[in-house]
Amino acid sequence: MSHINNILKQAWDKGSWLAHRQAARKIKTIFTSGKAEPLTNMKIALLSSFTIDPLADYAITAAAAEQICLDIYLPGYDQFNQEILNPKSGLYNFQPEITFLFIEWDSLVLADDPKMPNQTENEIIARIKSLVDHFKQHASSLFVLGNFISALSWPLHITPDNKSSLITQVNQLLFEQFADDPQIQILDLNALAAYHGYQTALSPEMLHLARHPFSESFLPILSQKIMSHIKALRGLTRKCLVLDCDNTLWGGIIGEDGLDGIQLGPDTPGREFVDFQKTILELFQQGVILAINSKNNYADVLEVLQNHPQMVLREKHFAALEINWSDKPANMRRIARDLNLGLDSFVFFDDNPAEREMMQQMLPEVFTVDAPDNPAWFARTLRETNLFVKAYLTEEDRRRGQIYADQRRRQKLQSSVNSVEEYLTSLDMIATVYLTNTDHIKRVAQLTQRTNQFNLTTRRYQEADIKTMLDTKKWRLYTLSLKDKFGDNGIVGAALVIRENEIWRIDTFLMSCRIIGRGAEDALAARILQDASGLNIPLVHAEYIPSAKNILVADFWEKMNFACIENSSNYSLWRCQPEKYRPKYLNYLKVIYQ
Amino acid sequence: MQNAKIEQELALIFKESFGLDHINDSTSIFNVAGWDSMAHVSLIMTLQQQFNVSIPPADAIELTDIASIKKFLKAKILKRF
Numbered sequence A: 001m002s003h004i005n006n007i008l009k010q011a012w013d014k015g016s017w018l019a020h021r022q023a024a025r026k027i028k029t030i031f032t033s034g035k036a037e038p039l040t041n042m043k044i045a046l047l048s049s050f051t052i053d054p055l056a057d058y059a060i061t062a063a064a065a066e067q068i069c070l071d072i073y074l075p076g077y078d079q080f081n082q083e084i085l086n087p088k089s090g091l092y093n094f095q096p097e098i099t100f101l102f103i104e105w106d107s108l109v110l111a112d113d114p115k116m117p118n119q120t121e122n123e124i125i126a127r128i129k130s131l132v133d134h135f136k137q138h139a140s141s142l143f144v145l146g147n148f149i150s151a152l153s154w155p156l157h158i159t160p161d162n163k164s165s166l167i168t169q170v171n172q173l174l175f176e177q178f179a180d181d182p183q184i185q186i187l188d189l190n191a192l193a194a195y196h197g198y199q200t201a202l203s204p205e206m207l208h209l210a211r212h213p214f215s216e217s218f219l220p221i222l223s224q225k226i227m228s229h230i231k232a233l234r235g236l237t238r239k240c241l242v243l244d245c246d247n248t249l250w251g252g253i254i255g256e257d258g259l260d261g262i263q264l265g266p267d268t269p270g271r272e273f274v275d276f277q278k279t280i281l282e283l284f285q286q287g288v289i290l291a292i293n294s295k296n297n298y299a300d301v302l303e304v305l306q307n308h309p310q311m312v313l314r315e316k317h318f319a320a321l322e323i324n325w326s327d328k329p330a331n332m333r334r335i336a337r338d339l340n341l342g343l344d345s346f347v348f349f350d351d352n353p354a355e356r357e358m359m360q361q362m363l364p365e366v367f368t369v370d371a372p373d374n375p376a377w378f379a380r381t382l383r384e385t386n387l388f389v390k391a392y393l394t395e396e397d398r399r400r401g402q403i404y405a406d407q408r409r410r411q412k413l414q415s416s417v418n419s420v421e422e423y424l425t426s427l428d429m430i431a432t433v434y435l436t437n438t439d440h441i442k443r444v445a446q447l448t449q450r451t452n453q454f455n456l457t458t459r460r461y462q463e464a465d466i467k468t469m470l471d472t473k474k475w476r477l478y479t480l481s482l483k484d485k486f487g488d489n490g491i492v493g494a495a496l497v498i499r500e501n502e503i504w505r506i507d508t509f510l511m512s513c514r515i516i517g518r519g520a521e522d523a524l525a526a527r528i529l530q531d532a533s534g535l536n537i538p539l540v541h542a543e544y545i546p547s548a549k550n551i552l553v554a555d556f557w558e559k560m561n562f563a564c565i566e567n568s569s570n571y572s573l574w575r576c577q578p579e580k581y582r583p584k585y586l587n588y589l590k591v592i593y594q
Numbered sequence B: 001m002q003n004a005k006i007e008q009e010l011a012l013i014f015k016e017s018f019g020l021d022h023i024n025d026s027t028s029i030f031n032v033a034g035w036d037s038m039a040h041v042s043l044i045m046t047l048q049q050q051f052n053v054s055i056p057p058a059d060a061i062e063l064t065d066i067a068s069i070k071k072f073l074k075a076k077i078l079k080r081f
Helices: A003-012 A018-033 A053-065 A082-084 A088-095 A123-139 A162-178 A190-196 A205-212 A219-234 A269-286 A298-307 A328-339 A352-361 A377-383 A395-414 A422-427 A436-450 A463-471 A519-535 B003-018 B037-051 B067-080
Strands: A040-048 A067-072 A098-102 A142-146 A184-187 A241-244 A288-296 A316-322 A346-349 A427-436 A475-484 A488-498 A504-509 A539-544 A562-570 A573-575 A587-593
Touching: A003 A018, A003 A053, A018 A053, A018 B003, A018 B037, A040 A053, A040 A082, A040 A088, A040 A219, A053 A067, A053 A088, A053 A205, A053 A219, A053 B037, A067 A088, A067 A219, A067 A427, A082 A088, A082 A123, A123 A142, A123 A162, A142 A219, A162 A184, A184 A219, A205 B037, A241 A269, A241 A328, A269 A288, A269 A377, A269 A395, A288 A395, A298 A316, A316 A328, A316 A395, A328 A346, A328 A352, A328 A395, A395 A436, A395 A488, A395 A587, A427 A519, A436 A463, A436 A475, A436 A488, A463 A475, A463 A488, A475 A519, A488 A519, A504 A519, A519 A539, A519 A587, A562 B067, B003 B037, B003 B067, B037 B067
Parallel strands: A040 A067, A040 A098, A098 A142, A142 A184, A241 A288, A241 A346, A288 A316, A427 A587, A504 A539
Antiparallel strands: A427 A475, A475 A488, A488 A504, A539 A573, A562 A573
């Protein structure tokens, strides 16, 4: 990858489209020749009413920076109608995982077209809807639609700008129209261009030379937005934000300045840290897990967390508190172990460049934020990362930060009891297993995208895929939720089972990493086998497909008393006769079948 | 900016963009691999920045070989003095 990093560095230093274009070509060659192995590949399509090649070049470099190899279908400008309407088009043949569509307002709405004298917002939406419906007829993959840029056509005029108001209305309606459709996402191009500044986002030179509306300064941020959709689909989002304390969460040093001496509150200096903490709290509310990794006396930091009147973040928000004098990479490893997360789930924010350097060198898997010197910029810097992106927030997401913080209290209990069994019993766990509950589909899709460790086959599904599977009536969806005395973990396990003639095959079987080791998987497997037995199914097949991360479950089916009937280095097939299956009884787990 | 400096800068851009070690007046869109219509637009954008000139679309489509690029840049840049 270091070769790719050098190419990328050159492109970023220059910043021009030409530099990114050349870098994109070199990167393609490196990936296709096998000189570098990407973390993952993805096929996307970029459809547009304009020439979109510049965006493709920037997207390839942005993806390469995340070790993703993009294969992009580019049908050329203004081909989008034919590509979507014709079921035999190159688009459908290419089978992209995500199809992006950008239409310029002026190519959609011809102001002086006599055939369409009164184009209302509803008529425009209906036309877009019809195009989207055509796509949905021919593909079940994700479709991302860019909305319309509402920049004023006469910025300094004071008469009403009808065009701009109409675009604003259409943009609003677009969100409403597709809000409940899991296959469609809106890319808020208008808001992104406004954030960057319309004056600098749009380039008349590019428009007239290349039939491309965006400037070289806007293309990097737009390609980051493309990356957000890609990363959300792949589940390549970070899960935990790990924070330093002194001069990061507050100004000054608690061990020297004391509770009354640190800078934190409504006045300057101090409000920049309150602002930063509020931003962190927003992430927590979106399901990001928080932890502290700082060199302090434990009691000093706890006093701030518990007693400082201006703290936004409190002890209850943190899932791990590594506050000691060990080196920070060592602390980071402990946090990863305690939370049962891979190091590549972590983001580290520290004001001290030396600590950041050490983290980068020792644990390169952790994303270390290049924090600015001036704390006034901390909140903005964090907001402009795309490390925690999600396509949508499920109920579990909203509560995840809290769930992990509860877990810390569970582990406090764990260290005060003698045996694992005793600990598990003291949790008062109740697992509920559901059969084909369609309310859970969104969460299950998310679990298939994000779960790596306890995932027997690592098959990734989108929400629409699962809906289609269930519609065939051949598939059964099992989900599992787990409650204990510290709280409800929500839907944390899932299995997809298909009936193939007289045999059931467990296509997908996974558990969220936060409940590994609590026996819930036994309850889920037992339910499948009992159902099979009840329906006189003679055989259940199960698979294991090894990945870089799922070695944990290599012997799972063996443990469940399945017999191996096929075994190679990249696949194994197991079978079980359900009528002979005797479930393992776990006396610390109460199971309810719904 | 003098003639020699213009030639030097151009040589650098063509080396970095198209991997050419040597350019001469007849180096053109017809004989350089990778100098396609898209690369041409991105080249124009880069020329504008590197030489701090504005290139109208009508000129941009004509600047398809080194001779005409040099001629255009010299005319624009020398006019400033």
